Amino acid sequence: MVHCFSVLWAAPLHYCPVLLFLQSTIMGGKRKKSESEGGGNDDKKDKQKNEMLPSMIKNKEKRSAVHAKLKHEKKLEKCKKAKARNAAEKRALELGEEPPPKKIPRTIENTRELDETVCRPDDEELFAGNDADEFSSILKYGRTPKVLITTCRYNSTRGPAFISELLSVIPNAHYYKRGTYDLKKIGEYANNKDLTSIIVVHTNRREPDALLIIGLPDGPTAHFKLSRLVLRKDIKNHGNPTSHEPELVLNNFTTRLGHRVGRLIQSLFPQNPDFHGRRVVTFHNQRDFIFFRHHRYIFETKATKQTDSKSKKTKDVTDENISQEKVIARLQECGPRFTLKLISLQHGTFDSKGGEYEWVHKPEMDTSRRRFFL
CATH class of the missing domain: 3.40.50.10480 (Brix domain)
Structure with missing residues (x-):
């Protein structure tokens, strides 16, 4: 028995079946972990590519094309909102209701910092x-x-x-x-x-x-x-x-x-x-x-x-x-x-x-x- 254990201990690691099993499980877990981390990194890279600003693109032609595309999309979205707002106002006038309130644009004047010295009518x-x-x-x-x-x-x-x-x-x-x-x-x-x-x-x-x-x-x-x-x-x-x-x-x-x-x-x-x-x-x-x-x-x-x-619709009175x-x-x-x-x-x-x-x-x-x- 003493001789058998001494032979087992003196043998190289890759000949031992127990150590080979442990080594394979450890390496497999590391590989799965690295793959999972790699998948997360790929998702992050895709998000970064999608969120990339036109100014970060080095190619001038591609940068100008991406900028023009984003500007066109923003203009289309603005036109859609304006058409929807005009349609809502027209519908409210036809039904005799109050039109939706107009949005007040944000300016430097109406977002000024509060001042205690502002005069009031009851001062x-x-x-x-x-x-x-x-x-x-x-x-x-x-x-x-x-x-x-x-x-x-x-x-x-x-x-x-x-x-x-x-x-x-x-x-x-x-x-x-x-x-x-x-x-x-x-x-x-x-x-x-x-x-x-x-x-x-x-x-x-x-x-x-x-x-x-x-x-x-x-x-x-x-x-x-x-x-x-x-x-x-x-x-x-x-x-x-x-x-x-x-x-x-x-x-x-x-x-x-x-x-x-x-x-x-x-x-x-x-x-x-x-x-x-x-x-x-x-x-x-x-x-x-x-x-x-x-x-x-x-x-x-x-x-x-x-x-x-009404006079436009009638042919006699124009x-x-x-x-x-x-x-x-x-x-x-x-x-x-x-x-x-x-x-x-x-x-x-x-x-x-x-x-x-x-x-x-x-x-x-x-x-x-x-x-x-x-």
């Missing part, structure tokens, strides 16, 4: 502050605004052209040459002349690039970046403004800061517009960019003819038409056209050294595209 503190702020003497008690417009010390050729158009936009505005006078001395002179505001047009490289609006006598001072300036002569089919006092339209100044900036702009214009002149000045705030437009408008009655569907009068508004832009971006709002009149700022725009404040301050 009593806001209305109480309006009666005691720096603009109440003009906006509440009807004081006539008088505006002084001047330039920076180093003026350009396009600056006076812009100022001449501002003079035609803002009533009771007067231009004074800057010369070498300091801005504080200009403020003292304006206070002595009983003026209400100062507008300074700053130019850089022969182009107006900033606007400074100073409220008198107690401020505030707003510094705006000026861009996309188009003068009246560069506007196609432009009109010439009249001497009537314009109507003022302020849009989307919703926050406390926007409300204050809107009241500062409003204090530049008289509060009794002349509607016979049909002039309108618009300051439209969108994504903290204030777009300025100046138009003349007119209302016209236009006769529209609608053919009756020329019966139903005439309706429709009132339309026509606009003619007078110019200029520019865009403002608020840089800072300062307490009191302009003071570059010891001034206290209410709000200053900084680059680290731009954390999201959906965050607005006005």
Whole structure:
């Protein structure tokens, strides 16, 4: 027995039937496991191939073909949804039911971040502050605004052209040459002349690039970046403004800061517009960019003819038409056209050294595209 076991132990492994059985079972299990894993990898590879983006394809012709195919499929799907929506609206009108509500598209404006400073109609503190702020003497008690417009010390050729158009936009505005006078001395002179505001047009490289609006006598001072300036002569089919006092339209100044900036702009214009002149000045705030437009408008009655569907079916009466009068508004832009971006709002009149700022725009404040301050 001892000799038999010694022979069995000394024999090679592939001659032992027990070890061969164990080895075959172990290798078979590994093979099945590898096959199962390989099958899962194949499924993953197929999914990756199906989810592959066109930009991941190296061949340019194949990439453009796949992109065109995906774009065509997306267009067909959009057309199907539009046809189904139109069919549902038509069916609802035929049955006398309410049509399905229209979907509101997602925009940056309606998905803006929540702001605690947004003004509400029932905000009593806001209305109480309006009666005691720096603009109440003009906006509440009807004081006539008088505006002084001047330039920076180093003026350009396009600056006076812009100022001449501002003079035609803002009533009771007067231009004074800057010369070498300091801005504080200009403020003292304006206070002595009983003026209400100062507008300074700053130019850089022969182009107006900033606007400074100073409220008198107690401020505030707003510094705006000026861009996309188009003068009246560069506007196609432009009109010439009249001497009537314009109507003022302020849009989307919703926050406390926007409300204050809107009241500062409003204090530049008289509060009794002349509607016979049909002039309108618009300051439209969108994504903290204030777009300025100046138009003349007119209302016209236009006769529209609608053919009756029943008269079309009858052969005898084919020329019966139903005439309706429709009132339309026509606009003619007078110019200029520019865009403002608020840089800072300062307490009191302009003071570059010891001034206290209410709000200053900084680059680290731009954390999201959906965050607005006005």
